Amino acid sequence: MSKPSLQNIDIRKSSSSITKEEINNIVSEFGTPLYVVDEQIILNNLSTLENSFNNYNGKTSIAYSLKSNFNPSITEILNKESILFDLTSLGELYFFKQRHGNIDNVLYTSVTEEESEYYSALQSGISKFVIGSYHGLVNLISASKSSQKFPKVLVRINPEIDVNADISASIDMGKFGVPINNSSNDDAFYIINKIFDTDLLEFHGIHFHLGSQINDPSCFIKTLDLLSSLIIKLKFSIDDFTLPMIDIGGGTPVEYTKPVPSPEYIGKLISDKLNDFIQLHDISPTLIVESGRYLSAESSILISRIVNSKSYPDCKFHIIDAGYNLLLDSALMKQEYPIDIITQSNQTNYENIKIGGRLCDTLDTFHLPPGKKYPCATINDLVVFRNVGAYSIVFNMPFHCQTKPAILLRRTDHSVLVIRESEKIEDLFNSEGGNLSSKQ
Numbered sequence: 001m002s003k004p005s006l007q008n009i010d011i012r013k014s015s016s017s018i019t020k021e022e023i024n025n026i027v028s029e030f031g032t033p034l035y036v037v038d039e040q041i042i043l044n045n046l047s048t049l050e051n052s053f054n055n056y057n058g059k060t061s062i063a064y065s066l067k068s069n070f071n072p073s074i075t076e077i078l079n080k081e082s083i084l085f086d087l088t089s090l091g092e093l094y095f096f097k098q099r100h101g102n103i104d105n106v107l108y109t110s111v112t113e114e115e116s117e118y119y120s121a122l123q124s125g126i127s128k129f130v131i132g133s134y135h136g137l138v139n140l141i142s143a144s145k146s147s148q149k150f151p152k153v154l155v156r157i158n159p160e161i162d163v164n165a166d167i168s169a170s171i172d173m174g175k176f177g178v179p180i181n182n183s184s185n186d187d188a189f190y191i192i193n194k195i196f197d198t199d200l201l202e203f204h205g206i207h208f209h210l211g212s213q214i215n216d217p218s219c220f221i222k223t224l225d226l227l228s229s230l231i232i233k234l235k236f237s238i239d240d241f242t243l244p245m246i247d248i249g250g251g252t253p254v255e256y257t258k259p260v261p262s263p264e265y266i267g268k269l270i271s272d273k274l275n276d277f278i279q280l281h282d283i284s285p286t287l288i289v290e291s292g293r294y295l296s297a298e299s300s301i302l303i304s305r306i307v308n309s310k311s312y313p314d315c316k317f318h319i320i321d322a323g324y325n326l327l328l329d330s331a332l333m334k335q336e337y338p339i340d341i342i343t344q345s346n347q348t349n350y351e352n353i354k355i356g357g358r359l360c361d362t363l364d365t366f367h368l369p370p371g372k373k374y375p376c377a378t379i380n381d382l383v384v385f386r387n388v389g390a391y392s393i394v395f396n397m398p399f400h401c402q403t404k405p406a407i408l409l410r411r412t413d414h415s416v417l418v419i420r421e422s423e424k425i426e427d428l429f430n431s432e433g434g435n436l437s438s439k440q
Contacts, residue, residue: 017041018410020342023303026408026416027382032305033322035393035407037419039077041299043412046081049252049291052267057275059286063107065250066092068292068390069300073409073419075099078295086290090120097124107247107288109156109207110136111176118143122151130207130247132156132177134185137194144200152204153195154247157188157230159223165211165251166333170219177208180230189233196238205285206230209249212293217266220248221273231281243281246274247288254297256387257336257369263294293390300389302326306381307358315352316376320383323357323364325402327388328395336367341374342382349376355383359400403428 018038026036046062053060063084066075070092076099078085084105087093096106103125110117110129113136118129122143129151131137137153144150158177163170178186185191188206195203206227210219227246235241248270253260278284304322311317329335339355350373357364366385377383396404407420429435 018301022410022414022416023301023342023382023384027303027305030406030408032303032382032405033320033326034405034422035300035302035388036416037071037074037300037389037407037409039299039409040412042074042077042295043081045295045298046078046083048263049267049289049294052263053271053287053289055268055271055275056287058278058284061286061288062295063247063288063290064295065290065292066096067394069296069393070095071393071407071419072099074296075101079105084288086292087126090117093121093124093126103127107154113139115139115143119147122147122149126151128152128154128204130154130156131191134178134187134191134194137191141198141200150200150202152202152244154205154207154245155188155191155195155203156207156209157227159208159210159226161210161219161222161226163211163214163219164216165219166213166215168211169249170208170210170223180226188230189237192234193237196241203244205243205245205247205288207247207249207288209251209290211251213253213260214251214266215253215260217251217261217269220266220270223248224270224273224277228277228280231283235281243283243285245288246285247290250290250292250294252289252291252294254293254387254390257338297387297390300387300393302385302388302392304383304385306377306379306383309377309379315354317354317356318377318383319356319358321358322383322385322405323359323399323402324361325357325359325397325399326405327366327385327392328397329391330366331363334367336369337388338386339366339368339374340384340386341377342384343375343377344381345376345378347376350374351376353377359402361399398428398432401425401428 049062061084063086064078065086067088079101086107088109106126108121108126108129118140156177158174158179159170160172160179161170169176178188180188195201252263304320306318307321308319324331353374355366403423403425406418406422408416409419410416
Protein backbone atom coordinates (compact mmCIF):
# COMPACT_ATOMS: atom_id res chain seq x y z
CA MET A 1 0.00 0.00 0.00
CA SER A 2 1.37 3.39 -0.93
CA LYS A 3 1.95 5.93 1.80
CA PRO A 4 -0.42 8.96 1.71
CA SER A 5 1.28 12.34 1.59
CA LEU A 6 0.21 14.78 4.27
CA GLN A 7 0.93 17.97 2.37
CA ASN A 8 -1.77 20.57 1.79
CA ILE A 9 -4.46 18.57 3.57
CA ASP A 10 -7.53 20.33 4.84
CA ILE A 11 -8.93 18.39 7.82
CA ARG A 12 -11.89 19.80 9.69
CA LYS A 13 -11.37 20.90 13.26
CA SER A 14 -12.22 18.10 15.65
CA SER A 15 -12.10 17.55 19.37
CA SER A 16 -9.64 14.72 18.77
CA SER A 17 -6.03 15.84 18.80
CA ILE A 18 -4.70 12.88 16.81
CA THR A 19 -2.63 14.54 14.09
CA LYS A 20 -2.36 13.78 10.40
CA GLU A 21 1.20 12.64 10.91
CA GLU A 22 0.11 10.20 13.62
CA ILE A 23 -2.63 8.84 11.39
CA ASN A 24 -0.11 8.32 8.63
CA ASN A 25 2.30 6.48 10.93
CA ILE A 26 -0.44 4.31 12.37
CA VAL A 27 -1.65 3.27 8.92
CA SER A 28 1.90 2.48 7.83
CA GLU A 29 2.30 0.11 10.76
CA PHE A 30 -1.16 -1.38 11.23
CA GLY A 31 -2.97 -0.94 7.90
CA THR A 32 -6.70 -0.27 7.58
CA PRO A 33 -9.42 -0.36 8.70
CA LEU A 34 -8.81 0.24 12.39
CA TYR A 35 -10.04 2.33 15.30
CA VAL A 36 -7.92 4.74 17.35
CA VAL A 37 -9.05 5.94 20.79
CA ASP A 38 -7.65 9.15 22.26
CA GLU A 39 -7.38 8.81 26.05
CA GLN A 40 -7.03 12.56 26.60
CA ILE A 41 -10.41 13.27 25.00
CA ILE A 42 -12.13 10.85 27.37
CA LEU A 43 -10.57 12.62 30.34
CA ASN A 44 -11.29 16.08 28.91
CA ASN A 45 -14.96 15.28 28.33
CA LEU A 46 -15.30 13.80 31.81
CA SER A 47 -13.90 17.02 33.27
CA THR A 48 -16.24 19.12 31.10
CA LEU A 49 -19.28 17.13 32.17
CA GLU A 50 -18.33 17.37 35.85
CA ASN A 51 -17.75 21.11 35.66
CA SER A 52 -21.02 21.68 33.81
CA PHE A 53 -22.95 20.94 37.02
CA ASN A 54 -20.79 23.02 39.37
CA ASN A 55 -23.75 25.31 39.96
CA TYR A 56 -25.73 22.58 41.72
CA ASN A 57 -25.92 23.16 45.48
CA GLY A 58 -25.20 19.55 46.32
CA LYS A 59 -22.93 16.66 45.48
CA THR A 60 -22.65 15.54 41.85
CA SER A 61 -21.31 12.25 40.49
CA ILE A 62 -20.82 11.12 36.89
CA ALA A 63 -21.79 7.59 35.85
CA TYR A 64 -20.37 6.01 32.71
CA SER A 65 -22.83 3.84 30.75
CA LEU A 66 -20.70 0.83 29.91
CA LYS A 67 -22.99 -0.25 27.07
CA SER A 68 -21.71 2.60 24.89
CA ASN A 69 -18.20 1.18 24.76
CA PHE A 70 -17.19 -1.75 26.95
CA ASN A 71 -13.56 -2.04 25.85
CA PRO A 72 -11.65 -3.10 28.99
CA SER A 73 -8.96 -0.43 28.57
CA ILE A 74 -11.57 2.36 28.48
CA THR A 75 -13.17 0.90 31.60
CA GLU A 76 -9.76 0.94 33.27
CA ILE A 77 -9.16 4.58 32.33
CA LEU A 78 -12.47 5.72 33.81
CA ASN A 79 -12.26 3.47 36.86
CA LYS A 80 -9.09 5.32 37.88
CA GLU A 81 -11.19 8.50 37.98
CA SER A 82 -13.41 6.98 40.72
CA ILE A 83 -16.64 7.67 38.87
CA LEU A 84 -19.79 5.51 38.90
CA PHE A 85 -20.63 2.90 36.28
CA ASP A 86 -24.07 2.11 34.88
CA LEU A 87 -24.21 -1.63 34.10
CA THR A 88 -27.17 -3.36 32.48
CA SER A 89 -26.18 -7.02 32.16
CA LEU A 90 -24.18 -9.75 33.84
CA GLY A 91 -21.91 -9.73 30.80
CA GLU A 92 -21.02 -6.10 31.44
CA LEU A 93 -20.50 -6.97 35.09
CA TYR A 94 -18.01 -9.67 34.08
CA PHE A 95 -16.05 -7.19 31.93
CA PHE A 96 -16.09 -4.64 34.75
CA LYS A 97 -14.82 -7.09 37.37
CA GLN A 98 -12.10 -8.43 35.07
CA ARG A 99 -10.64 -4.92 35.04
CA HIS A 100 -10.83 -4.77 38.87
CA GLY A 101 -13.57 -2.17 38.83
CA ASN A 102 -14.76 -0.90 42.19
CA ILE A 103 -18.02 -2.78 42.73
CA ASP A 104 -19.17 -0.08 45.18
CA ASN A 105 -19.34 2.34 42.22
CA VAL A 106 -21.84 0.27 40.23
CA LEU A 107 -25.46 1.20 39.54
CA TYR A 108 -27.10 -1.94 38.16
CA THR A 109 -30.03 -1.28 35.81
CA SER A 110 -31.46 -4.48 34.36
CA VAL A 111 -33.99 -4.42 31.53
CA THR A 112 -35.40 -7.91 32.09
CA GLU A 113 -35.17 -7.72 35.91
CA GLU A 114 -35.09 -11.49 36.39
CA GLU A 115 -34.69 -12.92 39.89
CA SER A 116 -31.71 -15.09 38.90
CA GLU A 117 -29.95 -12.06 37.42
CA TYR A 118 -30.54 -10.03 40.57
CA TYR A 119 -29.29 -12.91 42.71
CA SER A 120 -26.05 -13.15 40.72
CA ALA A 121 -25.54 -9.39 40.85
CA LEU A 122 -26.11 -9.33 44.61
CA GLN A 123 -23.69 -12.22 45.12
CA SER A 124 -21.07 -10.28 43.18
CA GLY A 125 -21.28 -7.47 45.70
CA ILE A 126 -23.43 -4.91 43.87
CA SER A 127 -25.36 -2.87 46.41
CA LYS A 128 -27.20 -0.28 44.27
CA PHE A 129 -29.97 -1.21 41.83
CA VAL A 130 -32.37 0.66 39.58
CA ILE A 131 -35.73 -1.04 39.10
CA GLY A 132 -38.26 -0.17 36.41
CA SER A 133 -41.30 -2.35 37.10
CA TYR A 134 -43.35 -3.84 39.90
CA HIS A 135 -42.33 -7.32 38.77
CA GLY A 136 -38.72 -6.20 39.04
CA LEU A 137 -39.36 -5.08 42.61
CA VAL A 138 -40.84 -8.47 43.51
CA ASN A 139 -37.87 -10.28 41.98
CA LEU A 140 -35.33 -8.06 43.72
CA ILE A 141 -37.04 -8.62 47.08
CA SER A 142 -36.96 -12.38 46.49
CA ALA A 143 -33.29 -12.31 45.45
CA SER A 144 -32.45 -10.17 48.47
CA LYS A 145 -34.17 -12.63 50.79
CA SER A 146 -32.42 -15.69 49.32
CA SER A 147 -28.99 -14.03 49.24
CA GLN A 148 -29.36 -12.26 52.58
CA LYS A 149 -28.08 -9.07 50.98
CA PHE A 150 -30.05 -5.87 51.34
CA PRO A 151 -29.44 -3.40 48.51
CA LYS A 152 -30.22 0.24 47.98
CA VAL A 153 -32.83 0.84 45.29
CA LEU A 154 -33.65 3.63 42.88
CA VAL A 155 -36.97 3.61 41.03
CA ARG A 156 -36.89 4.50 37.35
CA ILE A 157 -39.78 6.71 36.33
CA ASN A 158 -41.10 7.40 32.86
CA PRO A 159 -42.49 10.95 32.76
CA GLU A 160 -44.20 10.21 29.41
CA ILE A 161 -43.42 13.60 27.91
CA ASP A 162 -42.31 14.72 24.47
CA VAL A 163 -38.53 14.79 24.14
CA ASN A 164 -36.70 16.44 21.25
CA ALA A 165 -33.92 13.89 20.81
CA ASP A 166 -32.53 11.50 18.23
CA ILE A 167 -33.92 8.69 20.38
CA SER A 168 -36.63 9.38 22.95
CA ALA A 169 -36.89 7.09 25.98
CA SER A 170 -39.91 8.89 27.42
CA ILE A 171 -42.95 7.74 25.46
CA ASP A 172 -46.43 6.70 26.55
CA MET A 173 -46.48 3.09 27.75
CA GLY A 174 -42.78 2.87 26.96
CA LYS A 175 -40.26 0.10 27.50
CA PHE A 176 -38.33 1.77 30.31
CA GLY A 177 -39.46 2.79 33.77
CA VAL A 178 -42.89 3.22 35.30
CA PRO A 179 -45.30 6.15 34.99
CA ILE A 180 -45.65 8.66 37.79
CA ASN A 181 -49.40 8.10 37.71
CA ASN A 182 -50.84 4.74 36.69
CA SER A 183 -53.83 2.61 37.58
CA SER A 184 -51.84 -0.60 38.10
CA ASN A 185 -49.00 -1.75 40.35
CA ASP A 186 -46.54 -0.38 37.78
CA ASP A 187 -46.75 3.06 39.33
CA ALA A 188 -43.90 5.03 40.89
CA PHE A 189 -45.88 6.08 43.96
CA TYR A 190 -47.06 2.52 44.63
CA ILE A 191 -43.63 0.92 44.13
CA ILE A 192 -41.81 3.42 46.35
CA ASN A 193 -44.31 2.85 49.14
CA LYS A 194 -43.75 -0.90 48.80
CA ILE A 195 -39.99 -0.40 49.15
CA PHE A 196 -40.53 1.47 52.41
CA ASP A 197 -42.79 -1.37 53.58
CA THR A 198 -40.04 -4.01 53.35
CA ASP A 199 -36.96 -4.43 55.52
CA LEU A 200 -35.07 -6.11 52.67
CA LEU A 201 -34.54 -3.00 50.54
CA GLU A 202 -33.50 0.58 51.22
CA PHE A 203 -35.04 3.32 49.10
CA HIS A 204 -32.17 5.27 47.61
CA GLY A 205 -33.66 7.59 45.02
CA ILE A 206 -35.35 8.21 41.70
CA HIS A 207 -33.94 7.68 38.24
CA PHE A 208 -35.07 8.80 34.80
CA HIS A 209 -33.55 8.75 31.34
CA LEU A 210 -35.21 10.89 28.70
CA GLY A 211 -33.30 10.01 25.56
CA SER A 212 -30.13 10.07 23.51
CA GLN A 213 -28.79 13.19 21.78
CA ILE A 214 -31.24 15.57 23.48
CA ASN A 215 -31.55 18.75 21.43
CA ASP A 216 -33.86 20.66 23.77
CA PRO A 217 -33.02 20.30 27.48
CA SER A 218 -36.33 21.83 28.59
CA CYS A 219 -37.54 18.22 28.91
CA PHE A 220 -35.48 17.98 32.12
CA ILE A 221 -37.35 20.96 33.54
CA LYS A 222 -40.72 19.39 32.70
CA THR A 223 -39.66 16.12 34.30
CA LEU A 224 -38.51 17.80 37.50
CA ASP A 225 -41.85 19.61 37.72
CA LEU A 226 -43.66 16.27 37.46
CA LEU A 227 -41.27 14.74 39.95
CA SER A 228 -41.95 17.60 42.36
CA SER A 229 -45.62 16.63 42.50
CA LEU A 230 -44.64 13.03 43.22
CA ILE A 231 -42.33 14.10 46.07
CA ILE A 232 -45.17 16.05 47.69
CA LYS A 233 -47.37 12.93 47.63
CA LEU A 234 -44.59 10.72 48.97
CA LYS A 235 -43.77 13.07 51.85
CA PHE A 236 -47.43 13.09 52.81
CA SER A 237 -47.66 9.28 52.58
CA ILE A 238 -44.34 8.20 54.13
CA ASP A 239 -43.00 9.35 57.49
CA ASP A 240 -39.45 10.72 57.32
CA PHE A 241 -39.32 10.39 53.54
CA THR A 242 -35.91 11.26 52.12
CA LEU A 243 -34.46 11.32 48.62
CA PRO A 244 -30.76 10.40 48.88
CA MET A 245 -30.14 10.36 45.13
CA ILE A 246 -31.63 11.66 41.90
CA ASP A 247 -30.29 10.21 38.67
CA ILE A 248 -31.18 12.26 35.57
CA GLY A 249 -29.78 9.69 33.14
CA GLY A 250 -27.88 10.65 30.01
CA GLY A 251 -28.68 12.54 26.86
CA THR A 252 -25.83 15.07 26.71
CA PRO A 253 -25.45 15.42 22.94
CA VAL A 254 -22.34 15.04 20.84
CA GLU A 255 -21.81 17.37 17.90
CA TYR A 256 -21.47 15.22 14.81
CA THR A 257 -22.27 17.44 11.83
CA LYS A 258 -25.00 19.66 13.31
CA PRO A 259 -24.85 22.11 16.25
CA VAL A 260 -26.15 20.85 19.60
CA PRO A 261 -26.59 22.45 23.05
CA SER A 262 -23.35 22.52 25.02
CA PRO A 263 -22.88 20.53 28.24
CA GLU A 264 -22.30 23.83 30.06
CA TYR A 265 -25.67 25.21 28.92
CA ILE A 266 -27.52 22.02 29.78
CA GLY A 267 -25.75 21.67 33.12
CA LYS A 268 -26.54 25.19 34.28
CA LEU A 269 -30.18 24.92 33.19
CA ILE A 270 -30.67 21.70 35.14
CA SER A 271 -28.63 22.86 38.15
CA ASP A 272 -30.64 26.06 38.53
CA LYS A 273 -33.89 24.07 38.41
CA LEU A 274 -32.59 21.48 40.86
CA ASN A 275 -31.53 24.18 43.31
CA ASP A 276 -35.12 25.44 43.39
CA PHE A 277 -36.32 21.83 43.62
CA ILE A 278 -34.23 20.92 46.68
CA GLN A 279 -35.05 24.19 48.41
CA LEU A 280 -38.77 23.63 47.88
CA HIS A 281 -38.71 20.11 49.31
CA ASP A 282 -35.97 20.64 51.91
CA ILE A 283 -33.87 17.77 50.59
CA SER A 284 -30.31 17.51 49.25
CA PRO A 285 -29.97 14.45 47.00
CA THR A 286 -26.74 13.50 45.30
CA LEU A 287 -27.11 14.26 41.60
CA ILE A 288 -26.10 11.46 39.22
CA VAL A 289 -25.43 12.39 35.61
CA GLU A 290 -25.08 9.38 33.34
CA SER A 291 -23.15 9.48 30.11
CA GLY A 292 -21.96 6.95 27.62
CA ARG A 293 -22.03 8.70 24.28
CA TYR A 294 -20.66 12.05 25.43
CA LEU A 295 -17.73 10.50 27.31
CA SER A 296 -16.71 8.07 24.59
CA ALA A 297 -17.90 9.22 21.14
CA GLU A 298 -15.47 12.06 20.42
CA SER A 299 -12.50 10.04 21.64
CA SER A 300 -12.34 7.71 18.67
CA ILE A 301 -11.76 7.66 14.94
CA LEU A 302 -12.11 4.95 12.32
CA ILE A 303 -9.41 5.03 9.67
CA SER A 304 -10.29 3.44 6.34
CA ARG A 305 -8.77 3.39 2.87
CA ILE A 306 -10.25 4.04 -0.56
CA VAL A 307 -9.95 0.78 -2.50
CA ASN A 308 -12.04 1.65 -5.55
CA SER A 309 -13.46 4.77 -7.21
CA LYS A 310 -15.71 5.52 -10.13
CA SER A 311 -16.56 8.83 -11.75
CA TYR A 312 -19.97 10.27 -12.56
CA PRO A 313 -20.75 13.61 -14.25
CA ASP A 314 -21.59 15.32 -10.94
CA CYS A 315 -19.55 13.39 -8.38
CA LYS A 316 -17.03 10.69 -7.66
CA PHE A 317 -18.08 7.52 -5.81
CA HIS A 318 -15.44 6.06 -3.47
CA ILE A 319 -15.54 2.50 -2.12
CA ILE A 320 -13.64 2.04 1.16
CA ASP A 321 -12.38 -1.02 3.01
CA ALA A 322 -14.80 -0.46 5.92
CA GLY A 323 -18.58 -0.81 5.96
CA TYR A 324 -21.56 -0.41 8.24
CA ASN A 325 -20.39 -3.59 9.96
CA LEU A 326 -18.03 -1.14 11.71
CA LEU A 327 -20.38 1.87 11.82
CA LEU A 328 -23.83 0.36 12.21
CA ASP A 329 -25.40 3.63 13.37
CA SER A 330 -24.84 4.88 9.83
CA ALA A 331 -27.43 2.38 8.60
CA LEU A 332 -29.71 2.17 11.66
CA MET A 333 -29.99 5.89 12.43
CA LYS A 334 -28.60 7.44 9.24
CA GLN A 335 -25.88 8.89 11.47
CA GLU A 336 -23.70 11.53 9.82
CA TYR A 337 -20.16 11.22 11.09
CA PRO A 338 -17.60 14.01 10.62
CA ILE A 339 -15.40 12.78 7.78
CA ASP A 340 -11.88 13.83 6.77
CA ILE A 341 -10.06 12.77 3.61
CA ILE A 342 -6.28 12.52 3.52
CA THR A 343 -5.03 12.59 -0.06
CA GLN A 344 -1.74 11.75 -1.69
CA SER A 345 -2.03 14.75 -3.98
CA ASN A 346 -0.52 18.19 -3.38
CA GLN A 347 -3.51 19.73 -5.15
CA THR A 348 -6.21 21.57 -3.23
CA ASN A 349 -9.09 20.91 -5.61
CA TYR A 350 -12.44 19.90 -4.17
CA GLU A 351 -15.29 17.80 -5.55
CA ASN A 352 -18.66 16.30 -4.77
CA ILE A 353 -18.32 12.74 -3.53
CA LYS A 354 -20.23 9.76 -2.27
CA ILE A 355 -18.75 7.08 -0.01
CA GLY A 356 -19.82 3.46 0.07
CA GLY A 357 -18.58 0.57 2.16
CA ARG A 358 -17.30 -2.85 1.20
CA LEU A 359 -20.54 -4.71 1.97
CA CYS A 360 -22.90 -6.06 -0.68
CA ASP A 361 -25.82 -4.05 0.63
CA THR A 362 -27.44 -0.90 -0.73
CA LEU A 363 -27.65 0.51 2.79
CA ASP A 364 -23.86 0.43 3.06
CA THR A 365 -23.35 4.05 2.07
CA PHE A 366 -22.32 6.83 4.40
CA HIS A 367 -24.33 9.99 4.94
CA LEU A 368 -22.54 13.20 4.08
CA PRO A 369 -23.63 16.77 4.83
CA PRO A 370 -25.56 18.16 1.83
CA GLY A 371 -23.51 20.44 -0.39
CA LYS A 372 -20.19 19.80 1.35
CA LYS A 373 -17.22 19.23 -0.96
CA TYR A 374 -14.14 17.18 -0.13
CA PRO A 375 -10.56 17.14 -1.46
CA CYS A 376 -10.16 15.27 -4.74
CA ALA A 377 -9.12 11.74 -3.79
CA THR A 378 -8.18 8.49 -5.42
CA ILE A 379 -7.37 4.87 -4.57
CA ASN A 380 -5.19 4.42 -1.45
CA ASP A 381 -6.16 7.79 0.00
CA LEU A 382 -7.54 7.68 3.52
CA VAL A 383 -11.07 8.34 4.79
CA VAL A 384 -11.25 9.13 8.51
CA PHE A 385 -14.55 8.92 10.39
CA ARG A 386 -14.55 10.93 13.64
CA ASN A 387 -16.63 10.70 16.81
CA VAL A 388 -17.16 6.94 16.44
CA GLY A 389 -16.30 5.92 20.02
CA ALA A 390 -19.86 5.32 21.22
CA TYR A 391 -21.83 2.26 20.08
CA SER A 392 -19.99 1.86 16.77
CA ILE A 393 -17.42 -0.51 18.27
CA VAL A 394 -19.89 -2.54 20.35
CA PHE A 395 -22.13 -2.94 17.28
CA ASN A 396 -19.34 -4.56 15.22
CA MET A 397 -20.78 -7.53 13.32
CA PRO A 398 -19.38 -10.22 11.00
CA PHE A 399 -21.62 -9.66 7.94
CA HIS A 400 -19.86 -11.11 4.87
CA CYS A 401 -17.48 -12.89 7.27
CA GLN A 402 -15.89 -9.55 8.12
CA THR A 403 -13.49 -9.77 11.06
CA LYS A 404 -13.21 -7.12 13.77
CA PRO A 405 -10.38 -4.66 13.21
CA ALA A 406 -7.79 -3.70 15.80
CA ILE A 407 -8.36 -0.90 18.30
CA LEU A 408 -5.43 1.29 19.27
CA LEU A 409 -5.19 3.59 22.28
CA ARG A 410 -3.29 6.86 22.07
CA ARG A 411 -2.18 7.55 25.62
CA THR A 412 -1.94 11.01 27.15
CA ASP A 413 1.82 10.86 26.53
CA HIS A 414 1.06 10.18 22.81
CA SER A 415 2.35 6.61 22.95
CA VAL A 416 0.18 4.13 21.05
CA LEU A 417 -0.71 0.59 22.09
CA VAL A 418 -3.06 -2.12 20.87
CA ILE A 419 -6.09 -2.56 23.15
CA ARG A 420 -7.93 -5.00 20.88
CA GLU A 421 -6.09 -7.19 18.42
CA SER A 422 -7.55 -7.62 14.96
CA GLU A 423 -9.68 -10.73 14.71
CA LYS A 424 -8.34 -13.56 12.55
CA ILE A 425 -10.64 -15.19 10.02
CA GLU A 426 -9.86 -18.57 11.64
CA ASP A 427 -11.15 -17.27 14.97
CA LEU A 428 -14.36 -16.05 13.39
CA PHE A 429 -14.81 -19.40 11.63
CA ASN A 430 -14.38 -21.31 14.89
CA SER A 431 -16.65 -18.94 16.83
CA GLU A 432 -19.39 -19.71 14.30
CA GLY A 433 -19.02 -23.44 14.95
CA GLY A 434 -16.49 -24.28 12.26
CA ASN A 435 -14.39 -26.26 14.68
CA LEU A 436 -17.48 -28.25 15.71
CA SER A 437 -18.65 -29.23 12.25
CA SER A 438 -15.36 -30.99 11.51
CA LYS A 439 -15.87 -33.28 14.53
CA GLN A 440 -19.31 -34.51 13.55
